[in-house]
Every structure is written in C-alpha cells, then in structure tokens.
Amino acid sequence: MAKKRPVTNLMALGVLSTVVVRDLHPYDMARALRGWGKDQDLPIKWGSLYTVVRNLARHGLLEEAASGREGRRPERTVYRITPAGRAELVDWTRELLSAVEHETPRFRAGLSVMAVLTPDEVTTLLQQRVAEVSAAITAAEEQLAAYVTEVPRLFLIEIEYDIAMLRAESTWMRSLIGELADGTLPGIEQWRQFHETGRPSDDMVELAEKSLEK
Incomplete structure (x- = not known):
C-alpha cells in the first residue's frame, strides 16, 4: 500500500531528483526535467512547478540555499535538498519500484x-x-x-x-x-446477435442479473 506522503504530486519526485545533483533555482529545475526527459516519465504540469517547490520547502524537504536579486529582475531563490528530502526521495523510489498499485489505463x-x-x-x-x-x-x-x-x-x-x-x-x-x-473468441456469436437484433442473449441477461445479486 502506498504511503501517505507530505507532497503527493509525482512532479515533486522529479524536482527532488534534480536538486539531489546540485542546488537549483526552479527555472533550472524545469530545464533539468526537460533535458532528462522526465516530462515523459512523470505527469508534469509546468504551471504547478513553483507550487510544488514551495510545498516541498514548507514540509522541510527543500530549503533555501541562496537568494538574490539582479537589477529589476524578480528575486531568485536557489534551493537545496535537505536530509529529510533525500530520505523522502529514496523511500519514494523504493515504493514505486516494489509496490504494486492498481492503475487504470x-x-x-x-x-x-x-x-x-x-x-x-x-x-x-x-x-x-x-x-x-x-x-x-x-x-x-x-x-x-x-x-x-x-x-x-x-x-x-x-x-x-x-x-x-x-x-x-x-x-x-x-x-x-x-x-x-x-x-474463436468465446461469446462472439452472442455479441453479434446482440447487434443484429438489438436484444441481449439469454446468457447475457442471466450474467447481468447475477452480477446485480452480488
């Protein structure tokens, strides 16, 4: 069973995997995620990046490494992974590789x-x-x-x-x-009959009724 995590968005896993390499500004996190093809591996919504980063920081998984402003540009905050963030990254990866979860394609x-x-x-x-x-x-x-x-x-x-x-x-x-x-597919004749007559076969009706009894 999947654990309840402080930040459940899988994009957070991608963010942690980038800052484990070096301290990064969110803009550079996005560049790394794209460059590594993580946007093909994870359900990433780029508009949520800053929210995910803030949530990771709020839960102590990231922390500010540096902050500064150049001219009139917005302040740039560079983040580093914390020991708790590194532990979360490792534990989350273990779970994803070992635990079977029902997914519905x-x-x-x-x-x-x-x-x-x-x-x-x-x-x-x-x-x-x-x-x-x-x-x-x-x-x-x-x-x-x-x-x-x-x-x-x-x-x-x-x-x-x-x-x-x-x-x-x-x-x-x-x-x-x-x-x-x-x-040779079992039931194909009843399937064809259903579309030819517009009525399900007796076997199909019986199966449907049995399922309602459960």
Whole structure:
C-alpha cells in the first residue's frame, strides 16, 4: 500500500531528483526535467512547478540555499535538498519500484465496454491501434539507439520498459484480432446477435442479473 506522503504530486519526485545533483533555482529545475526527459516519465504540469517547490520547502524537504536579486529582475531563490528530502526521495523510489498499485489505463477502460461496438468495428479499431503501437515501438527503439552510445544504460531503463510494454501489448492485440477474425473468441456469436437484433442473449441477461445479486 502506498504511503501517505507530505507532497503527493509525482512532479515533486522529479524536482527532488534534480536538486539531489546540485542546488537549483526552479527555472533550472524545469530545464533539468526537460533535458532528462522526465516530462515523459512523470505527469508534469509546468504551471504547478513553483507550487510544488514551495510545498516541498514548507514540509522541510527543500530549503533555501541562496537568494538574490539582479537589477529589476524578480528575486531568485536557489534551493537545496535537505536530509529529510533525500530520505523522502529514496523511500519514494523504493515504493514505486516494489509496490504494486492498481492503475487504470484508458485502453483498459475501452476494452471493458467494447461490446457496445460490433466485433468487426472492434477488429478495425484494434488494427489501427496495432499500427500506432508499432510506430511507437520504432520511435522508442530509434530514441534508445540514439542515446545508448552517449548515455549509460542506467539512465535509459525506462525507455527499455516502454518498448517491452508496447511489444507485449502489440502481441496481445494481434492475438485478440486473430480470435475476432476466425470467430474463436468465446461469446462472439452472442455479441453479434446482440447487434443484429438489438436484444441481449439469454446468457447475457442471466450474467447481468447475477452480477446485480452480488
């Protein structure tokens, strides 16, 4: 089970990972997050950066390292990570790598209600998705190949993970498309009948009623 953390926004994890390297102004934190590609790994909303930084400081995870003003420019505050912030970064990372949390991808939501479409339309849509996933795999592989000679593999693991997940999704979708195409998916005849007659089969009605009894 995930722990209750003082700052729950995952953008805070990214911020802590930048200041663990050196003291930074929020503007430079944003540059680091973009440069390291963390905007692809974390749900980052750039407009929330200063709020996240202030919250981290309020909870003692960051502290002011320096503050100054040049001419008429706004005051610039540089932050450093505190011992508590370093401990939070380490503990949060351990949790993310070890704890299984239920996450609901949008694709899963679509699969859960795909029966509202005909089997033929679902097949067509899945074929379109397979093509997009294949393109995403190619793009990720090219990105990995471009970085691998300059960046240690340690800092490219998340791209490898993306590729593995996309390949697994592609393999599973191709299998489902095959079952739809050859009619071997269990319940496909009742599914077709539902769209042809506008009425669910007796088996579908019985299943729905049983679920209401739980």
